[in-house]
Amino acid sequence: MFGNGPVTLSDGLNKLVSEHVPLRNSLETLVSLCKQVEEEQGDSFEVLIKEVKEFTTNLDYHSEREETILFRMMEVYLGKNGGPIAVMEYEHEEAHGFINKFLKIVEDNPQFSRKEKITHSNLIENAYHTLISHFGKEEQVLYPMAERMFTEEEKELLKQKVSE
Numbered sequence: 001m002f003g004n005g006p007v008t009l010s011d012g013l014n015k016l017v018s019e020h021v022p023l024r025n026s027l028e029t030l031v032s033l034c035k036q037v038e039e040e041q042g043d044s045f046e047v048l049i050k051e052v053k054e055f056t057t058n059l060d061y062h063s064e065r066e067e068t069i070l071f072r073m074m075e076v077y078l079g080k081n082g083g084p085i086a087v088m089e090y091e092h093e094e095a096h097g098f099i100n101k102f103l104k105i106v107e108d109n110p111q112f113s114r115k116e117k118i119t120h121s122n123l124i125e126n127a128y129h130t131l132i133s134h135f136g137k138e139e140q141v142l143y144p145m146a147e148r149m150f151t152e153e154e155k156e157l158l159k160q161k162v163s164e
Contacts, residue, residue: 012158034121098127
């Protein structure tokens with residue numbers, strides 16, 4: 001059930017994996033904007049704020065479905081305390097924490113020095129590193145584990161729920 005051989009993911013898990021592609025692309029854009037902020041390129045900080053807001057909407061949609069559907073289904077097999085689900089939820093909280101802190105700061109005060117802009121953009125770089133690593137863990141470990149654990153009925157249920 002938990003072997004490490006290659007596994008073909010069912011439709012519901014493939015849907016979640018496919019959502020990582022645009023999220024990764026957005027993360028690359030965000031980290032590129034962070035570099036531009038460090039290099040004082042134009043209005044890159046203002047563009048970063050706009051892009052972070054857009055990214056957050058997409059990330060929240062994806063994360064919420066993982067947390068309320070996939071993780072809860074996996075808990076039947078893995079339990080609620082510790083283990084891979086606890087790690088995944090912690091990483092969700094960590095990444096969202098970096099992003100939410102950034103958004104709160106820029107909401108409270110729209111004027112920043114160059115140094116402050118760099119400091120604040122570092123929060124987004126931290127979210128980038130957390131999420132890139134996180135997506136890899138999901139794709140290499142968590143999703144294949146779910147594929148091996150779930151019955152055909154559970155795979156179909158997952159597909160229906162993540163497609164709503």
